Amino acid sequence: MKLHYLGCLLVALGLMSCGQQAKKETSVEIVPKGVWNDTDGNYINAHGGGILQYEGKYYWFGEHRPAKGFSTEVGVNCYSSDDLGTWKYEGVALAVSSTPGDEIEKGCIMERPKVIYNAKTGKFVMWFHLELKDQGYAAARAGVAVSDTPQGPYKMVRSGRANSGVWPENMTEEDRALTVTTDDFKEWWTPEWRKAVEQGLFVRRDFEGGQMSRDMTLFVDEDGKAYHIYSSEENLTLHIAELTDDYQNYTGRYIRIAPGGHNEAPAIFKHEGTYWMICSGCTGWAPNEARLFSAPSIWGPWEQHPSPMRGVEAEKTFGGQSTYALPLGDGRYVFMADVWKPDCLMYSGYIWLPVTFGTDGMPTVEWQDRWTLTLSQAGKE
Ligand code: DGJ
Numbered sequence: 001m002k003l004h005y006l007g008c009l010l011v012a013l014g015l016m017s018c019g020q021q022a023k024k025e026t027s028v029e030i031v032p033k034g035v036w037n038d039t040d041g042n043y044i045n046a047h048g049g050g051i052l053q054y055e056g057k058y059y060w061f062g063e064h065r066p067a068k069g070f071s072t073e074v075g076v077n078c079y080s081s082d083d084l085g086t087w088k089y090e091g092v093a094l095a096v097s098s099t100p101g102d103e104i105e106k107g108c109i110m111e112r113p114k115v116i117y118n119a120k121t122g123k124f125v126m127w128f129h130l131e132l133k134d135q136g137y138a139a140a141r142a143g144v145a146v147s148d149t150p151q152g153p154y155k156m157v158r159s160g161r162a163n164s165g166v167w168p169e170n171m172t173e174e175d176r177a178l179t180v181t182t183d184d185f186k187e188w189w190t191p192e193w194r195k196a197v198e199q200g201l202f203v204r205r206d207f208e209g210g211q212m213s214r215d216m217t218l219f220v221d222e223d224g225k226a227y228h229i230y231s232s233e234e235n236l237t238l239h240i241a242e243l244t245d246d247y248q249n250y251t252g253r254y255i256r257i258a259p260g261g262h263n264e265a266p267a268i269f270k271h272e273g274t275y276w277m278i279c280s281g282c283t284g285w286a287p288n289e290a291r292l293f294s295a296p297s298i299w300g301p302w303e304q305h306p307s308p309m310r311g312v313e314a315e316k317t318f319g320g321q322s323t324y325a326l327p328l329g330d331g332r333y334v335f336m337a338d339v340w341k342p343d344c345l346m347y348s349g350y351i352w353l354p355v356t357f358g359t360d361g362m363p364t365v366e367w368q369d370r371w372t373l374t375l376s377q378a379g380k381e
């Protein structure tokens with residue numbers, strides 16, 4: 001990225017005995033909250049993003065944000081890199097539509113795009129949070145788009161709410177049958193209301209029309225099954241939903257995590273058989289303390305732990321909000337976060353920090369002003 005890229009440090013070529021393959025080691029310097037430019041010298045505009053690794057290259061997808069305002073004027077941006085430090089702009093992967101009334105009409109809100117590759121169909125599948133033009137955050141939809149190439153252009157498949165007409169697997173028969181509704185509460189946040197939320201007040205409200213889907217990520221497990229993890233129920237409860245084999249729809253199997261916990265911005269990774277999820281609380285664009293969950297299976301039980309952040313401003317996630325956890329493939333992970341600048345979202349900053357594991361097996365993310373990210377990849381000579 002010009003991300004204060006060391007540029008040079010890079011390549012150690014170790015020729016392997018067959019003579020054709022070389023081991024390429026690259027090192028880049030990452031400066032969290034620094035000025036992150038692409039190879040054209042432009043500020044990287046890829047917020048709420050995630051990274052796809054495909055055929056030795058990394059593709060960073062994120063929200064193109066305007067200098068002023070909150071709505072999407074351009075679409076989802078894509079950048080590519082070999083070393084996670086030098087980013088080439090690949091263009092707009094999913095563009096807004098100029099057709100009035102289109103679900104992704106210019107002026108809608110596209111957030112937190114993530115892309116995964118489906119080996120069975122050969123398609124790249126993008127999911128993102130979509131809000132319809134002029135409707136604020138009321139629509140709470142998930143958008144799905146596909147492409148034959150990683151960088152796009154992606155074409156919309158559909159958008160909508162999640163899992164309509166299906167109950168979460170971990171909601172009891174008793175809670176499904178309760179008759180209390182949102183109309184029964186004049187006030188939110190009372191102990192009675194909280195209890196009702198835990199018992200699925202909003203799941204029942206949205207049962208027919210589909211569950212709300214806002215902040216989100218995707219996760220592909222070692223067995224190739226993929227999951228959509230999203231903030232639902234008025235951002236009060238996270239859901240994990242299994243995707244169909246083509247990654248373009250729901251199977252109908254889903255669970256609620258930490259009902260009423262008010263978690264968003266989920267970032268998930270799996271380390272030595274344990275599923276870890278870092279997320280944030282819900283305070284708009286303002287930073288808050290990160291939350292950490294773990295589970296022995298994607299289906300839970302999910303257990304909450306103290307925040308994994310350490311160092312200056314750790315209690316505010318260093319001023320950032322989680323967006324993705326990037327596995328480097330060798331037991332290392334990069335925690336990625338956004339430092340939102342609501343007055344000028346385009347220049348919102350980026351925090352990338354390594355995840356380390358203590359002797360107790362717990363992950364921590366420690367603040368560093370700068371650090372070196374080294375990759376070792378088998379490549380062609
Ligand atoms: C917090 C979310 O995490 C962001 O993606 C965005 O939706 C803002 N809220 C909007 O206020």
